[in-house]
Amino acid sequence: MHRNSRWPGFYKLSIEERRQVAADSLGIGMSELSGALEGGLHSEKADKIIENVVGTFSLPFALALNVKVNGTDYIAPMVVEEPSVVAAASNAAKMIREGGGFQAEADPPVMIAQVQLDAVPDSATACEAVRRHQGELCALGDEQVPGLVRRGGGMRGLEARDLGEGMVVVHLFVDCRDAMGANLVNTVAEGVSPRIQELCGGEVGLRILSNLCDQRKVRVRARVPAAAIAGKGFEGAEVIDAVARASRFAERDPYRATTHNKGLMNGLDSVVIATGNDWRAVESGAHAYAARSGQYAPLCTWKKDGDALEGFLEMPLSLGTVGGPSRVHDGARMGLRIVSVESATELAMVAASVGMASNLAALRALATEGIQRGHMALHARSVAIAAGAEGDEVEKVASRIHAAGDINVATAQKVLVELRPAPPATAPPPAE
Numbered sequence: 001m002h003r004n005s006r007w008p009g010f011y012k013l014s015i016e017e018r019r020q021v022a023a024d025s026l027g028i029g030m031s032e033l034s035g036a037l038e039g040g041l042h043s044e045k046a047d048k049i050i051e052n053v054v055g056t057f058s059l060p061f062a063l064a065l066n067v068k069v070n071g072t073d074y075i076a077p078m079v080v081e082e083p084s085v086v087a088a089a090s091n092a093a094k095m096i097r098e099g100g101g102f103q104a105e106a107d108p109p110v111m112i113a114q115v116q117l118d119a120v121p122d123s124a125t126a127c128e129a130v131r132r133h134q135g136e137l138c139a140l141g142d143e144q145v146p147g148l149v150r151r152g153g154g155m156r157g158l159e160a161r162d163l164g165e166g167m168v169v170v171h172l173f174v175d176c177r178d179a180m181g182a183n184l185v186n187t188v189a190e191g192v193s194p195r196i197q198e199l200c201g202g203e204v205g206l207r208i209l210s211n212l213c214d215q216r217k218v219r220v221r222a223r224v225p226a227a228a229i230a231g232k233g234f235e236g237a238e239v240i241d242a243v244a245r246a247s248r249f250a251e252r253d254p255y256r257a258t259t260h261n262k263g264l265m266n267g268l269d270s271v272v273i274a275t276g277n278d279w280r281a282v283e284s285g286a287h288a289y290a291a292r293s294g295q296y297a298p299l300c301t302w303k304k305d306g307d308a309l310e311g312f313l314e315m316p317l318s319l320g321t322v323g324g325p326s327r328v329h330d331g332a333r334m335g336l337r338i339v340s341v342e343s344a345t346e347l348a349m350v351a352a353s354v355g356m357a358s359n360l361a362a363l364r365a366l367a368t369e370g371i372q373r374g375h376m377a378l379h380a381r382s383v384a385i386a387a388g389a390e391g392d393e394v395e396k397v398a399s400r401i402h403a404a405g406d407i408n409v410a411t412a413q414k415v416l417v418e419l420r421p422a423p424p425a426t427a428p429p430p431a432e
């Protein structure tokens with residue numbers, strides 16, 4: 001299906017109208033779409049997923065627009081509680097689109113299973129034995145996951161590392177195809193470990209995947225023309241210089257790099273959550289990778305190139321489109337239908353592109369007018385809702401408390417009382 005992710009004026013519509021636009025554009029039934037997006041999970045189902053369930057917990061589900069990756073348009077589902085993130089990502093994706101969109105590539109979906117061995121009598125000999133038996137160990141690994149092998153995945157090799165103190169770790173590389181892969185990889189590690197122990201001696205320790213999945217990286221490039229990034233009273237060239245300087249700041253300072261990456265993860269995690277993926281796995285891998293040189297560094301950097309701004313992102317990213325919560329969570333399943341990808345690697349490229357857009361949006365705002373003005377306007381809306389404003393009242397209360405520079409629940413409640421018609425006076429009850 002030919003998709004178009006430019007839906008001008010989408011933000012101005014009501015929720016019902018937005019659902020209709022999404023249903024029509026994506027070829028999804030309106031009632032199916034609406035049904036899946038009211039929480040997506042009943043308590044009875046939740047009770048089958050984890051323990052001690054007492055209920056479920058909802059977050060806003062939104063759509064990021066304008067996302068074009070490798071020439072294809074995507075509507076990116078985003079689950080996030082922070083105001084501005086979705087609008088900012090859509091806005092930055094539009095700027096990047098004007099430079100041709102995101103150019104992304106992803107490695108094959110190869111995960112690492114770690115098998116730890118302790119008290120190995122001769123580590124160098126043990127590592128050598130593992131290498132010599134690579135063919136046999138890979139065949140044994142494949143036997144543990146016949147379904148995966150049938151789907152085109154399975155063992156892709158191994159390595160043995162001497163960690164000192166008699167400790168050896170064997171990495172088994174497993175192509176997980178469209179699965180995130182945690183269960184598959186753990187099955188392989190447990191199934192192969194007895195033979196590894198026979199080859200190495202010592203005692204088997206942990207057998208578990210590594211979330212530093214640096215065999216499964218995604219790379220995204222983008223080029224933003226000066227005209228596309230200009231605005232808010234700033235020339236394009238000025239914004240390009242300012243964003244490049246902000247990026248350089250993150251390269252030189254881990255304190256800044258941490259916040260820089262947080263802005264990137266705002267967008268990326270939102271897509272990860274909306275598609276039912278494990279965001280803790282993604283986060284742990286991302287930050288370990290960011291620190292790989294010994295100094296925590298930005299995952300995405302921006303440089304001036306001629307009269308344009310060029311961005312480059314590289315990070316490990318293990319996402320799945322099959323298995324996991326998408327089996328039971330209607331919202332996650334709908335998230336996957338909306339983004340409409342054919343593989344886990346395609347999903348990784350889209351999610352990373354949204355992360356890059358979030359990063360650019362944050363840097364552009366910070367390096368020009370600052371983010372507080374936009375943030376406070378949105379914060380005022382949340383405060384108005386917390387004060388009890390409903391429907392049209394939300395915008396009215398929000399704009400008054402924002403204009404007054406007094407954004408708190410007590411002031412919002414006072415404004416609400418002024419806005420609402422006074423209840424009719426009731427006569428006192430007759431005396432007995």
Ligand code: MEV
Pocket residue numbers: 082259260261262263264266362363366371
């Ligand atoms: C806020 O959630 C994210 C930012 O702090 C990111 C950044 O500073 O780059 C705005």
